[in-house]
Amino acid sequence: xxxxxxxxxxxxxxxxxxxxxxxxxxxxxxxxxxxxxxxxxxxxxxxxxxxxxxxxxxxxxxxxxxxxxxxxxxxxxxxxxxxxxxxxxxxxxxxxxxxxxxxxxxxxxxxxxxxxxxxxxxxxxxxxxxxxxxx
Numbered sequence: 736x737x738x739x740x741x742x743x744x745x746x747x748x749x750x751x752x753x754x755x756x757x758x759x760x761x762x763x764x765x766x767x768x769x770x771x772x773x774x775x776x777x778x779x780x781x782x783x784x785x786x787x788x789x790x791x792x793x794x795x796x797x798x799x800x801x802x803x804x805x806x807x808x809x810x811x812x813x814x815x816x817x818x819x820x821x822x823x824x825x826x827x828x829x830x831x832x833x834x835x836x837x838x839x840x841x842x843x844x845x846x847x848x849x850x851x852x853x854x855x856x857x858x859x860x861x862x863x864x865x866x867x868x869x870x
Contacts, residue, residue, distance in 0.1 A: 744834070745781035747796050750774050754807040758818055759842075769844050771807050771818070772853060775799055776837040777826060794830045802826055807840075815840045815856045823860045835861045 752775070757768040777799060784793035806821045819838040826836050841855030 744778055747777040747779070747781075747794060747799065748775075749777075749796055749799055749803070752800060752803050752807075754804055756807040756809075756818075757811040758807075758813070758815065759811075760813045765811050769842060772841040772843060772855075773803050773807060773822070774837075774839040775803060775822070775826075777830070777833045778835040779830075779833045794833060798829070799826055802829070815842070816858070819856050819858045823858060827860065827862055831862075833862065835859065 752773040754771055754773070755768050756771050757765050758771070759765060759769070777794065779794060781793055784790075802825050803822055806818060806825065812818050812821070819840045822838045822840075823836045827833060837857065837859040839855060839857040841853035843851075843853040845851065845854045847854070
């Protein structure tokens, strides 16, 4: 992990994004849908934007928000892993200045016996020197 320079660098943070989507393997999840909660971290150098105070020197977090909304409110996926993957890949493809993205996707209303805040997945992907796969 020492070669992952971005870890100590700047990042954009989006927390608690909530959308209604139709993801899951059960028929009722696909028919009725449910609430999904998403967190995103996107690593990139923010030093120039800090100096210039110019939006063109950064990535607008509203653009990342739109990506998350389009994926979560978009076509149904069976797995949260697929939802998170689509968010990460779309973000890395659209914004070459982002070096890594972490996405957490949670389902707060899961039919399990017990008290939970939410269940979900978290993925972290690094920009590679080769092309990011298209989704």
